[in-house]
Amino acid sequence: xxxxxxxxxxxxxxxxxxxxxxxxxxxxxxxxxxxxxxxxxxxxxxxxxxxxxxxxxxxxxxxxxxxxxxxxxxxxxxxxxxxxxxxxxxxxxxxxxxxxxxxxxxxxxxxxxxxxxxxxxxxxxxxxxxxxxxxxxxxxxxxxxxxxxxxxxxxxxxxxxxxxxxxxxxxxxxxxxxxxxxxxxxxxxxxxxxxxxxxxxxxxxxxxxxxxxxxxxxxxxxxxxxxxxxxxxxxxxxxxxxxxxxxxxxxxxxxxxxxxxxxxxxxxxxxxxxxxxxxxxxxxxxxxxxxxxxxxxxxxxxxxxxxxxxxxxxxxxxxxxxxxxxxxxxxxxxxxxxxxxxxxxxxxxxxxxxxxxxxxxxxxxxxxxxxxxxxxxxxxxxxxxxxxxxxxxxxxxxxxxxxxxxxxxxxxxxxxxxxxxxxxxxxxxxxxxxxxxxxxxxxxxxxxxxxxxxxxxxxxxxxxxxxxxxxxxxxxx
Numbered sequence: 001x002x003x004x005x006x007x008x009x010x011x012x013x014x015x016x017x018x019x020x021x022x023x024x025x026x027x028x029x030x031x032x033x034x035x036x037x038x039x040x041x042x043x044x045x046x047x048x049x050x051x052x053x054x055x056x057x058x059x060x061x062x063x064x065x066x067x068x069x070x071x072x073x074x075x076x077x078x079x080x081x082x083x084x085x086x087x088x089x090x091x092x093x094x095x096x097x098x099x100x101x102x103x104x105x106x107x108x109x110x111x112x113x114x115x116x117x118x119x120x121x122x123x124x125x126x127x128x129x130x131x132x133x134x135x136x137x138x139x140x141x142x143x144x145x146x147x148x149x150x151x152x153x154x155x156x157x158x159x160x161x162x163x164x165x166x167x168x169x170x171x172x173x174x175x176x177x178x179x180x181x182x183x184x185x186x187x188x189x190x191x192x193x194x195x196x197x198x199x200x201x202x203x204x205x206x207x208x209x210x211x212x213x214x215x216x217x218x219x220x221x222x223x224x225x226x227x228x229x230x231x232x233x234x235x236x237x238x239x240x241x242x243x244x245x246x247x248x249x250x251x252x253x254x255x256x257x258x259x260x261x262x263x264x265x266x267x268x269x270x271x272x273x274x275x276x277x278x279x280x281x282x283x284x285x286x287x288x289x290x291x292x293x294x295x296x297x298x299x300x301x302x303x304x305x306x307x308x309x310x311x312x313x314x315x316x317x318x319x320x321x322x323x324x325x326x327x328x329x330x331x332x333x334x335x336x337x338x339x340x341x342x343x344x345x346x347x348x349x350x351x352x353x354x355x356x357x358x359x360x361x362x363x364x365x366x367x368x369x370x371x372x373x374x375x376x377x378x379x380x381x382x383x384x385x386x387x388x389x390x391x392x393x394x395x396x397x398x399x400x401x402x403x404x405x406x407x408x409x410x411x412x413x414x415x416x417x418x419x420x421x422x423x424x425x426x427x428x429x430x431x432x433x434x435x436x437x438x439x440x441x442x443x444x445x446x447x448x449x450x451x452x453x454x455x456x457x458x459x460x461x462x463x464x465x466x467x468x469x470x471x472x473x474x475x476x477x
Contacts, residue, residue, distance in 0.1 A: 002129045004110065006030045008332060009124060009133035011116045011278070014041020016309035016321030017139030018099055023329050025108045032133065033104060034126045036115040040099035042141050042160075042310075043318045044092060050164040051184055053091040055350055057084050058191030062223075062352070069389050079193045085167045118283035121302055135304050135332045138285075138292055139321065140278065142271040142310035149176070149267075151236035155243050158266040160185070170194040174245050174262035178204035178229065180349040182268030183216070187351050190225050197226045197260045199247060204229050205349065209361045212396055212411040216355050219392060228258055236265065273311045296339040298328050306331070315345055344427035348416035353393050356419035359407030359426045365398050372406065373399050375432075377452035379412045384443040388413060395452045397422070403431040403456060414445055421449055432456045 008024050010017045013035035025031045038045045061077040068074045097103060101111045114127030124131045144159035146152070158166070160181055171194065175186045178200030190196040198204070204227060205213035217227065231247035232255070242263040248255035273291035280286075284302040286293045292300050292307035300307055306328040309321030323340075330338040346358040365372045379385040379393035393412020399405050408422035425435060435453035440446050460466065 004032055004129060004131045006032045006110070006131060006133050008032070008135045008137065009034065009131045010137045010139060011124065012041065012139035012141055012274075012309070012311075013039045013099065013104075013111075014139060014141045014309060014321065015043050015318045016141075016325050017041070017137065018104070019322050019325035020137050020139065020308070020329060021104060021109045022107055023325065024333060025104075027329070027333055029333060030110075031108070032110045032112060032131050034112045034114065034116045034124070034131070036113070039101060039104075040096060042143075044095060044099055046161045046164060048318055049092055049095060050088045051160070051181070051188070052350060053088040054084065054164070054188045054192075055184060055352075057087055058188040059352060061193075062191045077193075079169065081169050081192075082167045084192065085164075088164055116278065118279045118285075121283050122304065135306065136283075137328055137332075138278070138300070138305065138307040138311055139309050139325075140274040140311045142273050142291075142316055144267065145270045145272040146267050147269050149234055149236055151238070152267070155236055155238045155265065158264065160268065163266060171263040172197070172242070172261070174199065174243060174260055174265040175268055176200075176234065176245070176265065177268035177270070178202075178227070179206065179268065179270065180347075182266070183220070184350055185266060185268060186225060187220055187223070190220070190223055195224070195262075197228070197245075197262065199228045199231055199234065199245060199260065201231050201234065201247075202229075205355065207347075208349070208355055208357055209363070209396060209409040211362075212394060212409050213355060215392060215394065215411045216349070216351050216353060219353060220351070226260075228260070231258065271310060271316055273313070275311060297331050297337060298324055298340065299331070314342065315347070317345075317347055320345065341427075344423050346419055346423045348419070350416065353390070353412045354415035355409070355411045356415040357407070357409045358419055358423045359405070360398055361407055361409060362396070362398055365406055370406070371401055373401060373456065375399065375452050375455050377448055377455060379445075379448060381451065382443075382445060382448050384445050384447070385413065387443065395448050397432070397452055399432050399456065403433060405430060405432055405435075410448075412445075412448075418445060418449060421446075 007029040009032045010021045011034045021031050021033045064075045064077045104111055112126045116124050116126045119125050144161050173189045173194045173196050175182045175198045178198050186196045186198050231249055233248050235246045237244040243265050245260045247258050249258055250256040275287045286301040291311050291313050294307050294312050298306045308324035310316040327338045330336045349355040362374050375397040377395045380391040385391045390413040396409045398407040405425045410418050432453050440450040
């Protein structure tokens with residue numbers, strides 16, 4: 001049995017694990033990276049990258065349908081699903097070298113492609129190699145969670161882990177789950193020619209501001225998608241023509257039964273942390289189905305073992321894994337007791353229009369008992385949005401009475417880009433005046449951020465008291 005002694009052993013070559021391995025190695029640490037599946041993890045292979053590539057195909061198809069408003073003769077696009085599949089996988093292939101074994105070995109990282117299992121608190125076995133390390137980083141990610149649904153085992157179904165392998169057209173896609181993954185894939189497939197019905201047992205886009213999430217749902221409804229929200233007792237049945245999905249809606253005492261007849265079904269009901277098979281008990285690491293228990297420094301119950309990304313939570317985002325990687329590097333390499341700060345975590349649902357958020361929602365602030373001001377600014381007031389004919393959308397900002405920014409939500413074209421100044425503002429505990437005083441180039445969508453910030457002062461600035469002051473100054477000075 002070959003034994004390797006190293007400074008840091010990273011388990012999992014997704015976004016977080018790769019960030020730790022690359023950063024620590026380039027700073028002088030000896031690093032071993034263990035990955036049992038594809039380099040790049042879920043984000044590159046079955047998550048962020050392929051989903052955005054497929055959404056891009058859908059956007060192009062939709063722009064062809066809606067060209068008339070720009071004075072361009074529209075066309076009904078012909079969808080070649082084999083070509084869409086090729087596009088998606090070409091994008092993956094273009095990015096893959098950044099996450100490859102060759103690149104990381106070039107950075108000085110020892111890469112082992114095997115499953116990892118702890119033998120004791122400081123040793124992992126991977127294939128025929130044992131790795132003894134000063135520190136371990138668990139970055140094993142998460143997998144699609146498939147809940148127990150009656151009849152589901154009798155049908156073939158998609159999750160995000162296999163839907164990007166599909167090369168054939170879909171007649172009617174039933175999407176179970178109305179979160180970001182489900183809604184994004186629903187719109188992509190609708191724009192690529194499929195009928196789409198979304199069934200959500202709770203609320204659509206439940207973690208987002210309801211007012212702005214409804215703008216997304218209204219747009220998707222206009223595109224021909226159907227939604228069943230707040231259903232109960234979901235049941236799946238295989239038929240000669242495809243799949244039937246049944247649920248109950250409305251009053252529990254007098255439920256309304258709904259039946260959706262589809263050809264394919266996608267289960268998008270969330271994700272579950274990858275903790276099984278690691279023998280974490282031998283390492284003295286506490287965990288649950290939700291992931292590894294960590295403190296503010298991302299240390300597990302074994303202080304030499306850190307956890308980051310989806311396996312640690314609380315947010316299952318690629319950018320969160322990268323952020324957490326920086327925290328553990330500071331703890332391990334520089335012995336700096338860096339702690340996580342989740343007050344300014346952004347997220348984006350990449351529908352069209354996009355829905356982006358950071359900080360507190362209006363409901364969060366109310367629940368926290370804060371006295372707040374809520375500002376709203378519609379995209380129809382923005383000249384660039386008018387030029388692009390994309391005026392559906394709104395910015396919504398929550399501040400304290402003194403102007404300190406607590407949260408921002410944006411729905412509209414490029415909302416994922418427009419949210420970034422608010423991320424900075426909240427992370428630096430800035431007040432709304434900083435945003436109001438910046439110079440925004442004209443005509444850009446980014447002017448919506450300056451305009452909504454300026455609206456904080458509108459009532460006072462144009463008040464009767466201000467008018468009296470101006471008249472006095474103009475008369476006597």
